[in-house]
Amino acid sequence: MTETARGHIDKTSLEPDLEALLAGDEKAFELLVAQESPRLFRIIHRILGDEEESKNILQETFLQAFQRMHTFRRESKFTTWLYAIGINLARGSLRKSKRMTSLDDADVERLQPSFSKGMFVESPQSWDPLKLAERTDRHKFLHQAIDKLPEDYKAIVILRDIEEHSTEEVAKMLNITGGAVRVRLHRARVALRTMLNTHFQYQSQSSK
Amino acid sequence: MAKTLLGMAPNCKKVTSFLAEYVEGTLPEKLRQQFDQHIGMCKCCGPYFEQYRATIGMIKEGKEVAIPSELVEHTMSFLRKNADFKH
Numbered sequence: 001m002t003e004t005a006r007g008h009i010d011k012t013s014l015e016p017d018l019e020a021l022l023a024g025d026e027k028a029f030e031l032l033v034a035q036e037s038p039r040l041f042r043i044i045h046r047i048l049g050d051e052e053e054s055k056n057i058l059q060e061t062f063l064q065a066f067q068r069m070h071t072f073r074r075e076s077k078f079t080t081w082l083y084a085i086g087i088n089l090a091r092g093s094l095r096k097s098k099r100m101t102s103l104d105d106a107d108v109e110r111l112q113p114s115f116s117k118g119m120f121v122e123s124p125q126s127w128d129p130l131k132l133a134e135r136t137d138r139h140k141f142l143h144q145a146i147d148k149l150p151e152d153y154k155a156i157v158i159l160r161d162i163e164e165h166s167t168e169e170v171a172k173m174l175n176i177t178g179g180a181v182r183v184r185l186h187r188a189r190v191a192l193r194t195m196l197n198t199h200f201q202y203q204s205q206s207s208k
Numbered sequence: 209m210a211k212t213l214l215g216m217a218p219n220c221k222k223v224t225s226f227l228a229e230y231v232e233g234t235l236p237e238k239l240r241q242q243f244d245q246h247i248g249m250c251k252c253c254g255p256y257f258e259q260y261r262a263t264i265g266m267i268k269e270g271k272e273v274a275i276p277s278e279l280v281e282h283t284m285s286f287l288r289k290n291a292d293f294k295h
Contacts, residue, residue, distance in 0.1 A: 026293035033287070034280050042273040055276065059286040066291045113256070118219030120252040127259060142266045161267040186228040193263040200259075 016078050022069050033062055036079060039163070040086050046158045047090040048097075049147065057093055061086035076172045084173040087159075091151050102148045103191075111191035127200035137199075145195040152176075153188040160185050218246045223253050227260050 016035075020028035037058060044061075045054040064085050072081050103111075114121040132138065146157055152174065159170045160181065171178045218239075223246050229235045230243050247253045276282075287293070 024292065024294040026288075029287060029291070029293065030284055033283050037280050037283060038275045041275060041279060045273045046271065051276065055279065055282065058279070059283050062283055062287055063290050066287065113224060115221040118221045120220050120256070123252050124256040124259060126255050127262070132262065138266055139269070139271065142263075143271050146267070157267060161264060162270045164268075182228060189228070189260060189263055189267070190224075192267070193259050196263060196266075197259070 018072075018074075018078060021078075024066070024069075029062070029066065032082075036082060040083060043083065043158060043163055044086055044090045046162065047087070047151075047155060048094060053093060053097075054090075057086065057089045060089055064089070077169070080169050080172050084175070087155060087173055091155065094151055103150055105150060108150060108153060108187055108191045111194040112187065113190070113194075124197075125201050127197075128202045131200050141196060141199050142192070145192050148195070149188055149191065153184050153191070156181055156184050157188050157192075161189075218242050220246075220250060220253050220256075223247065223250075224256065224260075227257065230257075231261060231264065 016032050017025075017028045021032065040061065041054060041058050044057050045051065048054050048057065061082070065082050068085070072078065113124075146154060149157065155174060156170060159165045159173065160167065165173070167178045167181045170181045174181070223230075223243055226235060226239075226243070230240065233240075235243065247257050
């Protein structure tokens with residue numbers, strides 16, 4: 001534990017007590033659950049969009065972590081390993097449920113811009129600042145668009161752009177390369193920009 | 209990878225391919241200057257870059273997720289029933 005100059009415990013710098021966790025110590029697990037539940041719940045909830053199922057997946061994540069502690073190889077941060085379990089369980093739940101994302105890789109490809117001799121085939125039209133200023137609408141359209149992304153793209157957007165984990169951490173959580181994280185993040189952002197484009201264009205341009 | 213573009217005049221396709229690195233400030237300085245110049249002049253890349261950046265900004269605003277007040281206690285109750293803790 002770290003104490004600040006004022007003597008308060010700085011919870012953000014707490015590292016899990018691995019030896020106690022490996023020994024199956026309940027107090028150590030309780031501390032881990034208290035520390036990591038909020039952030040891990042947010043990630044799981046962002047993937048699933050369902051509070052009850054997210055609570056179930058969170059419980060199952062900690063149980064699997066407890067049961068699989070001996071497989072943690074210390075090649076990553078412990079929390080990265082823990083989050084990887086939660087993300088895998090959440091993605092598995094998403095696949096089983098009817099809350100499937102509606103786009104596939106070919107759709108993401110179609111949402112990338114087209115070029116001819118290095119130039120845009122279609123010139124991007126300006127967005128309407130009045131529509132951009134509508135925060136509630138903006139949120140609604142953006143999150144509907146994120147929910148449509150293929151699940152690996154969606155997970156990368158959530159982990160990199162919303163939760164701000166590093167590329168290297170996300171690569172370990174999803175068991176892919178850092179290069180794949182960077183490429184899919186960019187393609188996901190471009191796909192989202194294209195999906196938002198129809199909504200944010202000036203009405204006079206979109207109705208022509 | 210971006211270094212392979214050094215010395216080549218950037219066009220729209222190249223600039224849009226490296227927008228993530230451009231936004232993160234990880235492009236080599238000389239290439240960034242070429243990109244700045246292209247984006248400043250190009251009628252397509254200017255608005256496209258602004259929209260790409262606006263999209264990232266909107267994503268980063270996030271969506272509030274309310275944390276259930278009983279989350280930790282429910283999780284611990286579940287674990288006490290199902291995990292073989294050592295006391």
